[in-house]
Amino acid sequence: MGYQETTRRRALAAIGAASTIGIAGCMGGGGGDQLQMRTSTEDTSAYQLSSGLAAVADNHDEISIDARPSDGALQSMRQLDAGDADLAYTDAYNSWEIINEMGEYEDEPFESEIQAAFWYYDIYGGLTAADQETAETVEDLDGLAVNPNPVGTAMRTMTEAHLEHALDLDSYDELALDYGEEGSALGEGTADVVSDIRINVDLQPSYVEEQYSINDDAWLVHWPDNVVESIQDDDAPVTGEYLSVDDTPGPDVGDRDEEWWVATVYNVYVREDFDNDTMYTLLEMIRDNSEELADYQDLAGDWADMENLAEPAADIPDVEMHEGAQDFFEDEGVL
Template identity: 30%
Template sequence: MSQVIASAVSQNSKISVDARPSQGTNRNVSEVINGKTEIAYIQNWTANKIRQNEKPFNNLKYQPHQVFHLYDLAWFLATANNGWKSVKDIKVNSNVSPTPNGSGTAEMLEHALSFVSDDYKRSSVSYGDQASAMSEGRLDVGAATYVNLSTEPGWLQQMKSTVNLRVLNWPKKTVEKLEADPAIVISDIDMSQFDNYAYKPKTLSTPTLAYNFIVREDHDYDTLYSFLETLWTQRKKLQKQTKLLTPMATRDAWVKNAYADFPFHPAAADFYEEKGLWSKEFERGKTNKKSSQ
C-alpha cells in the first residue's frame, strides 16, 4: 500500500517518496521523532499512549501530527471449539493467542480481553500456525482480522479451510465499556459478506485498529501540502494497483477515525478545510511558517 502511494506521488509531483518496510508502529514513532523517517503510520492504540504521555512516548522532543487515514484492521477472536459463540465461553486455563507476543495488536486485544476474563493461558502462535494448533488441541482461541472491515487475509482463509472456524462475538455490555475507552475503536461488521464459517454472528462488534500517517510538527508545510494535493488527484487510480487502497477514492476516508485530541499538521488541516472535510472536533497543530522549498 505504501509503495503504491509513494509511486503515485513521486511520478506526479516534484516530491520523491521512498517507501520502506516498517518495524512496527511503536518504532515508527521513534523514527519520525528522530528524523530518520519523515512520514510513517501508527494506530490508535499507540496514538492514545502518545496523547496520555505514557512510556515509551513520554517527554518526546517533537509533537507528532497526524496527516491522513490509511486503513483499518478489525481484529476478532475465533475458535474451533464446538458450541462456542462468545469470548465469554473462554474458560479458566483456555489457551488463547491474542496475536503473537510482541505484535502491535497483542497489547490492545489483551486489554480488551481483560474486560471479560484474566484467567486464560496466554499462548503465542503465529498467524499461519493457528489452524494446526487448533487441530492438535494446543490452541482454543486465536486471532484474525478483516482489512478495511471487508477483506480476509490469506492466512485467515487458510484457517477456515483447515478447521471449522467459529467467530466469537463480544458481549453487549463489554462492547459498551470498550466504546467508552478512548484507546479503543469498535467496528460493527455485517457478517453476511463472509462465508464458510462454522458459526458467525449476524453483526460482529469488535476492536479495530485505525492506521493513520503522522509527521513531526516541524515537517515542511509546502512539501506536505503538495504531497496531499498530488495524492488526492491520484486517489481514484490507486485501486488499480491494489484493492486495499480502494477506500481512499472516497473523500471521507481521508479523515476516517481521526485520533481525538491529537493535532493535525497545519498543512493537512488547511488541505481538509479546502476540501470541506475539516471538522470542529479535529485539533489543529501550531501553525508552521510556509517555506519556499
C-alpha cells in the same frame, strides 16, 4: 480498568522498537530528497499500500518515498519519534496512549509531538477458536494458548484493551505468532485462539482466508453483552462495533446474526516539524493519482474521496492534525 497500567504484554509489544531502518529524509525545514515511510510487516495490506504509494511517487516528479517494512505499528511509531522515519502509521487508540503517556509510554514517552496526516484504513478484529467447545466466549480463554494479533501490532494492544473487560490478561498463555502463522498453529493445536482481521469491513486478508480453508470447525469467539457494555463505559477510546455475520464470512457463528468486533481507525502520522509544503504536495499526489494507487492496492480506492482521507485523521482523541494537512483538506472543502 487496567488500560492505564504498563502490562507485560504492552512491554512485549515494544520489542524491536529500538531497531531502525533507513535515514529519514524530509525533516523540519523541508530538507532531504526522500520520505521514509514505515508501516508493518511485508505480508500485510499496510505494507502493500505503502509500497504502492512509493511506486506511484516514483512515476511522478513531485515527491519520493522509500517504503520499508517494520515489525508493526508500534515499532514504526518509535522510528518516527526517533527521526528514522518521516511517515508512520498506527491506530487511534495507540496514538491516544502516546499523547497521554499511557501504557508502555508511561515509562518510555515520546520525545517528539506526533500529528495526524491522513486516514489509512479501518480495521476490525475478532478472535477465532479452534472450535466452539474450545472457547465459546471471550470469558472462556482462561488457560488457553491465545494470539491476540501479532506482537508489535496496534491491534494487539487494542484487542487486549477489550479483553481486560472480560478476564485477567495473565490468565491465558500468550503467544507471539505472525499473521501468516496463525492458521497452521490453530490447525496443529499449538494455538487455541488466534486473530481474525477485516479491513474496511469487506476485505479479508489472504492469510485469514487460508486460516479458514484449513480449519473447518473454526469458531468466531463471542463477546457477551455484559463485556461489551463494560467496554462501552470505558473512559479510554476502546472502540468496537457490531457487524453482520453476512459481512464477515469464514468462521462458524452458530445462530448469531451479528457479533461485536474490535474496531479502530488507522491513520498516517508525522512529527510536528514535518514540512508543510511537503505534506501539501504528498496529499496532492494522492488526490491526483488515486486510480493508479488503486491499481497497486485496492484499499487505495477509498482514498479517491478526500473526505475519507480527512475526517478520521481530524477526529482522533487528543491528537492534532498537521498544519500542512489541515491546509490541504480545508482547500479541498472537506474540513
